[in-house]
Amino acid sequence: xxxxxxxxxxxxxxxxxxLVVGAAPAVxxxxxSVDCRRRPGDPRCVVTVGTPGLGGAAGAGGAGVxxxxxxxxxxxxxxxxxxxxxxxxxxxxxQGAVLAAAVAVxxxxxxxxxxxxxxxxxxxxxxxxxxxxFGTPPGPALLAVRAVRALRLPAPPVRVSPGPPAAQVxxxxxxxxxxxxxWSASRSATASVPGMAVTATARPVRLVLSSGTGPxxxxxxxxxxxxxxxxxxxxxxxCGHTFTRPGVYRLQATVSWDVSWSGGGVAGAVAGVTSTxxxxxxxxxxxxxxVGGTR
Amino acid sequence: MRRMRERGRLRWRRAxxxxxxxxxxxxxxxxxxxxxxxxxxxxxxxxGCASGGSGSAPAVPGPSLRAPSQVVVSADAGGRxxxxxxxxxxxxxxxxxxxxxGVTAEGGGLGRFATGSALRLLAGGLAENRARGVRTRGAxxxxxxxxxxxxxxxxxxxxxxxxxxxxxxxxxxxxxxRWVDSGPxxxxxxxxxxVDMGGxxxxxxxxxxxxxxxxx
Numbered sequence: 313x314x315x316x317x318x319x320x321x322x323x324x325x326x327x328x329x330x331l332v333v334g335a336a337p338a339v340x341x342x343x344x345s346v347d348c349r350r351r352p353g354d355p356r357c358v359v360t361v362g363t364p365g366l367g368g369a370a371g372a373g374g375a376g377v378x379x380x381x382x383x384x385x386x387x388x389x390x391x392x393x394x395x396x397x398x399x400x401x402x403x404x405x406x407q408g409a410v411l412a413a414a415v416a417v418x419x420x421x422x423x424x425x426x427x428x429x430x431x432x433x434x435x436x437x438x439x440x441x442x443x444x445x446f447g448t449p450p451g452p453a454l455l456a457v458r459a460v461r462a463l464r465l466p467a468p469p470v471r472v473s474p475g476p477p478a479a480q481v482x483x484x485x486x487x488x489x490x491x492x493x494x495w496s497a498s499r500s501a502t503a504s505v506p507g508m509a510v511t512a513t514a515r516p517v518r519l520v521l522s523s524g525t526g527p528x529x530x531x532x533x534x535x536x537x538x539x540x541x542x543x544x545x546x547x548x549x550x551c552g553h554t555f556t557r558p559g560v561y562r563l564q565a566t567v568s569w570d571v572s573w574s575g576g577g578v579a580g581a582v583a584g585v586t587s588t589x590x591x592x593x594x595x596x597x598x599x600x601x602x603v604g605g606t607r
Numbered sequence: 608m609r610r611m612r613e614r615g616r617l618r619w620r621r622a623x624x625x626x627x628x629x630x631x632x633x634x635x636x637x638x639x640x641x642x643x644x645x646x647x648x649x650x651x652x653x654x655g656c657a658s659g660g661s662g663s664a665p666a667v668p669g670p671s672l673r674a675p676s677q678v679v680v681s682a683d684a685g686g687r688x689x690x691x692x693x694x695x696x697x698x699x700x701x702x703x704x705x706x707x708x709g710v711t712a713e714g715g716g717l718g719r720f721a722t723g724s725a726l727r728l729l730a731g732g733l734a735e736n737r738a739r740g741v742r743t744r745g746a747x748x749x750x751x752x753x754x755x756x757x758x759x760x761x762x763x764x765x766x767x768x769x770x771x772x773x774x775x776x777x778x779x780x781x782x783x784x785r786w787v788d789s790g791p792x793x794x795x796x797x798x799x800x801x802v803d804m805g806g807x808x809x810x811x812x813x814x815x816x817x818x819x820x821x822x823x
Contacts, residue, residue, distance in 0.1 A: 414757070416680075417680070417684045417757060417760075418757050419753065419754055421755070440761075441761070442756070442757065442759050444755065445753075445755040
């Protein structure tokens with residue numbers, strides 16, 4: 313039901329290693345190397361999100377940081393504790409005796425799940441270990457959410473021929489297309505903290521033009537652009553529709569995106585991502601159009 | 608008949624509108640947000656093909672502050688987790704019987720197995736069934752759930768589980784015996800948090816998903 317593709321942990325289009333800070337003494341026991349409440353601007357307290365060509369932007373508010381249940385900024389990673397699990401606790405893979413105890417009391421997780429051990433609070437309080445199953449490790453997962461969110465896929469600039477304000481004519485094929493450069497443009501975003509980056513990539517896979525009653529045409533590519541001089545009666549070889557009844561049609565052009573991400577040694581995909589444009593097309597009878605020639 | 612159909616989704620309707628297990632400090636997230644973020648997060652959580660987290664620690668140099676794991680697990684930790692799972696199964700069994708008999712949550716003894724928002728969820732569904740004069744027949748197939756969270760490890764007081772419920776063989780009928788169309792039925796994903804209430808394990812949060820949400 314949900315598209316899951318395994319990709320090799322490849323080099324992302326934009327890999328942000330960030331500032332690898334040298335050994336810093338713990339500010340207070342258990343914070344790891346930085347107390348994000350005292351130094352919220354520290355690169356280790358901020359998820360840097362960037363898209364190629366637009367430069368990096370430190371998300372100092374909202375999606376660019378990790379927050380606890382009360383909305384306060386916390387580190388996304390604490391040494392000795394692990395990655396923020398979104399529930400106020402930090403997790404690292406359960407190993408050794410802890411893993412054995414987890415399997416003994418909770419059973420073996422269904423793949424790809426694995427047991428993680430966690431401690432809660434900021435700074436995390438040692439001693440009250442908890443166990444939780446994660447399908448995707450929490451570090452890459454929290455970066456993947458932010459990278460995917462940063463993609464901001466644009467609405468498709470659909471073109472039709474004849475172009476508005478000219479009307480379509482019944483039984484005369486309408487060509488539908490998207491600019492080929494727009495279709496094949498590289499779209500990616502990277503979310504990172506010092507030491508780990510996850511890159512999300514999107515590419516369009518399908519364009520569907522639909523009216524209120526359902527899809528009119530489905531194209532698996534950008535279509536073919538119409539040039540003057542093409543036979544008016546010829547339909548688009550790749551993407552088009554012929555109306556058989558006049559009227560004003562309110563259409564939706566929806567592009568479906570294949571979104572995948574990788575980083576931190578794992579990869580994943582997000583299904584069901586679309587972007588949509590509305591357009592209105594007037595269709596008239598042939599005798600209403602002053603068409604020269606024999607058609 | 609149409610009126611019956613619109614009001615017919617009474618077995619899980621309340622459950623579908625309820626929130627998912629919340630996280631400490633945040634309570635139960637509201638309806639739409641749980642549905643949207645639950646889908647997004649669960650897609651991402653399910654989408655990763657992770658080995659047991661190898662290579663996920665960032666390469667930050669410096670002295671390791673990693674304390675050795677002190678594993679102190681009480682002898683009955685396993686028994687407590689089993690009691691939590693039993694409470695989840697017991698609750699769904701009690702809910703089934705109460706729904707078939709057309710009684711309230713109190714009449715069905717759901718308070719033994721549920722508390723808080725989970726109890727309110729199912730009590731609301733039973734009350735609505737009674738008000739509409741409909742009852743279920745048969746029983747859903749409730750799979751033994753998987754444990755996904757145990758806290759704290761030493762002496763667990765909170766256990767979260769996820770599982771599957773198939774309500775295909777659990778139709779709705781009017782008291783007079785006429786079948787009611789209650790919408791799609793089939794395998795649904797469930798998630799629940801079960802907590803130790805002074806020695807008795809009760810489900811405090813419960814969510815039942817739409818048909819098709821249970822990935823095998």
